[in-house]
Amino acid sequence: MDKTITEASIITTAVGPNVLRIIARGIASGISSRRKAGVTSELNIIACENLTGASSLLREEVTKHLKEDADKEYLDKCVGFPNCAVDRIVPPFSKDGNPLAVGVENFYEWIVEEPAIKGKKPEIPGMKLTDNLTAFVQRKLFTLNCGHAITAYLGFLKGFRTVDEALSDPWIEDIVHKAMLESGAALCKKHSFNEEEHEKYINKIQKRFRNPYIKDDVVRVGREPIRKVTPGDRLVGPLNMAREFGLGYSHLAKGIAAAFLYENKEDKQSGELRAKVEQKGIREAVKEVTSLQDDEVVGEIVKSYEELEGLKRANL
Numbered sequence: 433m434d435k436t437i438t439e440a441s442i443i444t445t446a447v448g449p450n451v452l453r454i455i456a457r458g459i460a461s462g463i464s465s466r467r468k469a470g471v472t473s474e475l476n477i478i479a480c481e482n483l484t485g486a487s488s489l490l491r492e493e494v495t496k497h498l499k500e501d502a503d504k505e506y507l508d509k510c511v512g513f514p515n516c517a518v519d520r521i522v523p524p525f526s527k528d529g530n531p532l533a534v535g536v537e538n539f540y541e542w543i544v545e546e547p548a549i550k551g552k553k554p555e556i557p558g559m560k561l562t563d564n565l566t567a568f569v570q571r572k573l574f575t576l577n578c579g580h581a582i583t584a585y586l587g588f589l590k591g592f593r594t595v596d597e598a599l600s601d602p603w604i605e606d607i608v609h610k611a612m613l614e615s616g617a618a619l620c621k622k623h624s625f626n627e628e629e630h631e632k633y634i635n636k637i638q639k640r641f642r643n644p645y646i647k648d649d650v651v652r653v654g655r656e657p658i659r660k661v662t663p664g665d666r667l668v669g670p671l672n673m674a675r676e677f678g679l680g681y682s683h684l685a686k687g688i689a690a691a692f693l694y695e696n697k698e699d700k701q702s703g704e705l706r707a708k709v710e711q712k713g714i715r716e717a718v719k720e721v722t723s724l725q726d727d728e729v730v731g732e733i734v735k736s737y738e739e740l741e742g743l744k745r746a747n748l
Contacts, residue, residue, distance in 0.1 A: 437462025438469050442476050442554055445490070446518075449483040449659075456493035464498065467506040474551030475511050478544060480518040482577060484569050484664060487513040487548075512550030517543045517569040519576060521640060523648035537646055539636075543568045567623035571630075574615045574670035576637050578687070579608050581660050581667060583641060584653035585690035589744050595648045599641050609638060611683035615670035621677040651699070657691045658701040663723045667691060675729065682732060689736035692717065693744055714738075 437443065437459065447455060459477065466475065477494075479486035491513040498504050519541040527533040546553065546561035553561065562568060580595065586607060587598025599605050612634045620627050640646075654660075661667050667688045674681040692709060696702040708717040714737050718730050 433458050434462045434465035437475070438466045438471060440475060441473065442478070442556075445477075445479045445481065445486075447481070449481045449486060449489075450656075452479060452481065452486065452490045453493045456490060457497045459490075460494045460497035460503075463494065463507055463511060464500070464503045467503055467510075472510065476549055476551075476554065477511065477513050478516050479513075480516055480542070482518075482573070484573065485515055487515045487545075510550060512548055514545040514548035515565055515569070516545065517541070517565065517572050519572050521646055521648060523646045523652070537640060537643060539640055541572070564623075567619075567625070570623070570669070570673075571619055571625065571633075573666050574619060574673070575612055575634060576640075577666040578615050578670055578684070579612045579634075579637060580641065580653050582611050582687035582690065583608050584650040585657075585687065585694050586740075587650040588654055588694055588696075589690060589740060592650060595650060595653060596642050596644055596646065598650060599638070605638075607683050607686055608641075609634070611687050612637070614674055614679065614681055614684050617679050618670055618673035618677055621679070622673055651696055654691075654694050654696070655699050656701045657694045657699070657705050658721060661688055661691050661722050668722045668724065671729070672724075675726075681729070682736075685729065685732040686736040686740070688718075688722065689733050689740055692733075692737055693740055 443459070445452065445455065477487065477490065479490045483489070495504065495507065498507060520539065521537045522534065527535070540558060541560070542558050543560045543562050543565065545565040546563055583595050583598050583604060586604045587595065590598070590601060590604065592598040592601070599608065616630045616634055619625055620630055659665060663669065663672065667684065671681045671684040671688065674684065692705060692714065694702055695706055705717070705721065708720065712720070715730060715734050718733050719725055724730050724733070
């Protein structure tokens, strides 16, 4: 790996947010070798993960493994960690028994933080540069990832296996669409997105979810529910933004409630979340995990939880 990093001009990751700290040691070693080899050209490392500020997080983890001051100075001078927003659905895929086979949808979007790039701007087909990455990160996270997660949690409650199957249910489709409209109204207020264009963006996303050739399991999309109901992530993040502007959030609240009902024995966070609900009750569990303290909004989530809990029992 050290030789590869020494010779590289750009590195990207797509390993999952929780794996960044694991690969950081190897990247740090490569950066040290690059400095010792006398390479003075810039290197940019872009973490293409479903996490706000993933590249910044990777930089922090890499820095922990740089023991020499010279390596840290070299990183500051020659290594950029631009954050990005990446949008492409990559569902489970199999071809001829090859475990390395990857299947993706046709749609893609890759927006990179231009001011954080070191040296000459790379010219890569499909890469779009912006000086306002936060707006695009939140647009994707609070729309696509938000709708995806709510579809998965409601689909799981009703016994559907895949996202496209779940959206064939009019009840689920209605909640998901209205939740994305709620988040969209907040995003348009926050970042001055064109309302008509954003609604087209929402409709395009739902069309992508319905793609019959993308068999995306609800258990994959719904995995790690605790992470997905933390304050800045895809469910609580748009709800807080809607509240900031005095906008409606009832369907987003229903999506959060559904996450607390997600029960998958193979998912560690699912077990931890269910344990919190059983030990502390749903109200206190919501307050602890989401950091929401306002009685009105917590009450809305609890009310939705109790309604959905009846649905869950009916489908057992």
